Amino acid sequence: MAKLLYRLGLGAAKRPLAVIFSWLVMLAIAAAAFLTFGGTLVSTIDIPGTPTAQTTDRLQEEFPDAARGTGNVVFQTVDGSELSTDQREAITTVLEDAGEVDGVAEVIDPFATEAELAEQQQQLTEGRQELKVAGQQLASAPAQLEAAQEELDAAAAELEAAQEQLDAGKHQALGAGLPEAAVEQQFATQQAQLDAAVEELEAGREQLAEERTNYEEGRAEYEEGQELVELGDRLLTTTNDYSVVSADGSAAIGTVQFVDQDMDVSTEIREAVVTTFTDAQIDGVDILPSQELSMAVPQVLGWAEVVGLVIAGIVLVVMLGTFITAGLPLLNALVGVGVGALAAMAFSSVVEMSSVTPVLGVMLGLAVGIDYALFIVHRHRTQLKTGMEIRHSIAMANGTSGNAVVFAGSTVVIALLALNLTGIPFLGLMGTVGGFVVVIAVLVAITLTPAMLSLLGHRALSKRERRQLNERADRTGVTKTLQPMSTARAVFTAIGTIAVLALIAIPVFSMRLGIPDGSAEAPDTSEYQAYAAQAEHFGAGRNAPIIAVADIPADLDQTDLLTTTVEQAEQIAALDEVEHVVPVGENEAGDILMYQIIPVHDANHEATVNLVYQLRDLDPAGEVTNLALAGHATGVIDISDALAEVLPLYLGVVVGLSLLIMVLVFRSLVVPLIASGGFVLSVGAAMGAVVAIYQWGWLGDIFMVHNPAPVLSFLPTIMIGVLFGLAMDYQLFISSGMREAYAHGTEARLAVQKGFVQGRAVVAAAAIIMVSVFGGFVYADDSYIRPIGFGLAIGVLFDAFLVRMLMVPALMHLLGPAAWYLPKWLDRILPDVDVEGAKLAELNTTDDAGRHADETATDTPVTTSRRKV
Known part of the structure; x- marks a missing residue:
């Protein structure tokens, strides 16, 4: 090579x-x-196969409208007063304008939604009143029916007595010898009157029977109506006064629904919608598009990143x-x-x-x-x-x-x-x-x-x-004689650096993983202000809605369907950390119900995380056979759990790989253990610093952390991957000189000092440049980028200056020749890796090449008893 x-x-x-x-x-x-x-970059993170991803896919199939991308916009008065009629009309107009943007399916007017909710409440109230009147009527009906029955029974008795009297008269006339025809003719009028009265009695009986039937039907309808109203009341209770207009009327939440899913909505469409809102002017009203609505792609280079490059340039000027x-x-x-x-x-x-x-x-x-x-x-x-x-x-x-x-x-x-x-x-x-x-x-x-x-x-x-080169000055000046560090200094340095790194790493044991939401944005952005406004006027959980999908039998009648809807909603609402449960409806097939659950706290709050686990552990209520969840809060948990699960595996692979590579390069079993142990320490300390600043909020004003939250879920994995490679770089440039000097016959402890002096300048400069470049991203606009930049910058700082330039030389000094121990059998089978290009010595035969007697040891080959190193 x-x-x-x-x-x-x-x-x-x-x-x-x-x-x-x-x-x-x-x-x-x-x-x-x-x-x-080039296509569209997405601002959302998804892991296929997670429970949230599977539920989202079902939503897309069964509730295509609900699966579309959405985003909220918050309207609030500047002075906290109630929104006036003119302001409400202006808000409606702005939302209608946003609805005209290509790629927007519809907009949801908060005042129209509020009117619908009020109308439903009014219908429920009217239903209760109608049932009350009907109940009163039904209560008096049995007595009326009984009185009518008694009247009919009395009339029947009178008719029966009259008929008996008439029959007796006929019998007496026949006994007196009158002809039967004459008798029938004599009593015909009376018999006709009695027959007419009987017919009238039968008609009354039929009417009474019909009234009894109507009463029974009315009674059944009344009882069914009572049940429906009771179910409606119970369902309304689970919503817990859910509203999109604040209680004091000073704020309202409008919603924009896109044609496509979140990941498929182009940046141009989002920007057009956001521009519609930001360009609108409503006197006395702030218009705040939420983070879900904008989802802006972060700038690759901003002012802070440029400052980092400038610092790197200054280091280069000093170095070169x-x-x-x-x-x-x-x-x-x-x-x-x-x-x-x-x-x-x-x-x-x-x-x-x-x-x-x-x-x-x-x-x-x-x-x-x-x-x-x-x-x-x-x-x-x-x-x-x-x-x-x-x-x-x-x-x-x-x-x-x-x-x-x-x-x-x-x-x-x-x-x-x-x-x-x-x-x-x-x-x-x-x-x-x-x-x-x-x-x-x-x-x-x-x-x-x-x-x-x-x-x-x-x-x-x-x-x-x-x-100086042209003058060819005599270069035989006095050269400073190197001496190995003292053992006491080595002990103090090794123990001190390990203790410092271990101390800084302590916060890592309380690390929680999550995904930044609007609360992580800069306070002067509309994304943060929209988040804060929703939390202030509607509760923190309004920023973290959870979608629940419930499987039910497809053959339920209306009452059973409503009963199951209510029972499942009540079961969810009974959980301590649930603020609102809003039934959304069922799919066309009638075998899936959908609910929107609003938790008490935001998505990254520990209570919300526990709530998601509680919901998933529920034994579904009523006829519900399965309950699945989706939404930002559940997605955060699924992603964090998935990443936390693979992190130990990845760390093991990386550390194992580092051991193999360094055994190959340095032909030692001890140096790789020191280097890998140092890598684990530096990564642990870097993660501890990330937790202390971004999760605990230490030094928050300096690092733009105004709202501490869980650590970015994929940051630990990224840090391990990147810092491993960079740590091996620094280990190579520091330790290769030590190996060269030791292989030349220099005493082990002096070789450590020689190699360190040889490589420290370039490693220090390289590390400062790395820290400057990564550090520039600490002040990026994007909440995802900031912790990544900080984690990598502080990781390089710890690894280069504490581990590679302090701990490693100190430990290698203490170990002496044992640092280079390698079994002979392993030495024989390992391939020769000429990392520093020692084989180029045969090309270095020019006159100029012969002049650099004081050049670093890595420019000339070093031969051991068996091979070059």
Whole structure:
């Protein structure tokens, strides 16, 4: 590899314009691909297969309207007074304007919703009154029916007596010898009157029977009506005065419903809707679009990130001595980031890419791009100062430091690609994109850097350095004699750094994972103000609605359906942390009910997390056979649980990988254990610092944390992946010099000091640059980016300055020769990894090469009893 990189560097130095042109072409191609094929970045995070994702998919199938993307906008009076009629009409007009935006399905007017709720309440009240009147009527009906029955019975008795009297008269007449025909004729009129009376009696009986039937039917309807009204009252109780207009009338919540789901709503549509609201002017009313409505894609570079780059530039100027040389690593990093990030984002139309993904790529690309170029430039400048010929020096720098850069970059890429082992798509994609950008940064470092150095020539050195080179001053001055550190100092340093890191790591044991919501945004943004307004006027839980989907039999009648709806709502409402339960309705097939649950607290509150677990553990009420949940709060929990589950696996893989790589590089069993232990300490301390600041709120004013909340759910995994690669970089540049000196025969403890002195300047500069670049993102506008920037910056700070430059040298001093212990059988089977390019010695035969007697030990081969190291 070293020889290949030597030839690559020499070729780039000979044809610098061709190399530069090639990278410009690749940059143009990447930009064109992004503009042509780039899709929409999403601001939401989803893990397929989680309970929330499965329920959301069902909602899309069974309740397509409810599965659409939505966002709230809060209207509140400036002075806290009740919204006037004119203001309400103006709000309705603004919402109607938003509804005209392409991509918006409908808008929900809070005052229309409030009127519907009031109408339903009025209907329920009228129903109660009607039932009261009907009940009174039904109460008197039995007595009336009984009186009518008695009248009919009395009439029947009279008719029966009259008929008996008539029959007796007929019998007497026949006994007197009158002819039967004469008798019938004599009594015909009386008999006709009696028959008519009997018919009238039968009609009365039929009428009474009909009235009895009507009474029974009315009674049944009354009882059913009573049951329905009672169910309605019970259902109304579970809603607990749910409203979209505040109790004092000073605030109202409007809702915008998009045509597509949240992830499919384009940024242009969201911006058009938000612009409609922000451009509207209603006298005395603040219009506050919520975070769910805007979901803005974060800026890749803002003012804070630029400040970070400026600080990195200052460090480069101090390190390299000239502005033009200092600009070279910055320029190379920008080219690498441009090619890598734009090429990756060109695939955003093919894969679902989170808005955080390219930002992480830019963050990593800038940091490693600057550092990797710095390593090569620093080596080249060192060689130029010894009188080495320019092109040969460029090639040698590429074959030595460039070789280390390739190895270091490979460890970062491997750690990032290992994120795919988590099985979480968005996290794996972040690792893949980050790894791709790092690969581009490495390629830029070993090709574009040599080309640019060739164009610079001796201007890579300052005027003073060039003057000293031309004067060929006698370099036999007094050299400071190195001495190993004292054992007492080593003990104090080792114990002190371990204690400090362990102390800082303590908060990690109380770490909670979550996803930022509107409360994490800057206080001067509408997203935060909308969140705060909803919490103030409607309760904190209004920002964290939970959707419940209940499976029921499809053959329930209206009463049974309503009964089941009420029983399930009451069961949910009985939980302590539930504020409102609002039935939404059933699907067309009639086998699924949907509810909206408003918790007492916000999505990241521990009580809300416990509520979700309680809801999932419920034995469903009534005819409900299964209860499933969806929404932001449940999604946060599912994502956090999934990430927490894979975190130990990923940490184990990364630490195990670090042990194998370092055994291979340093040919020692002890050094890898020290390095990996230091990595665990630095990552633990970095996570502890993140918890203390972002979850506990310590130093919140400094780091823009005005509302402490759980740690970003995927931050620990990202930190482990990125910091592992960077830690291995620093370990390589610090420990390789120690290994070289020890292999040359230097006493073990003195070799530690020599290697440390040799590598500390470039490692310190590289770490400061990393901290500056990552630290610039601490003040980004996006609440996802800020903790990532801080975690990586503080992690690099701890790892480079406390672990690699204090703890590792101290422990290796204490161990002495034992630090390099490796069983002979293992030494025989391990391949020879020439990380520092020692095999280039055979190429270093020019006169210039022979001049650098005081060059660092890594420029010449070191031979042990069996192989080069």
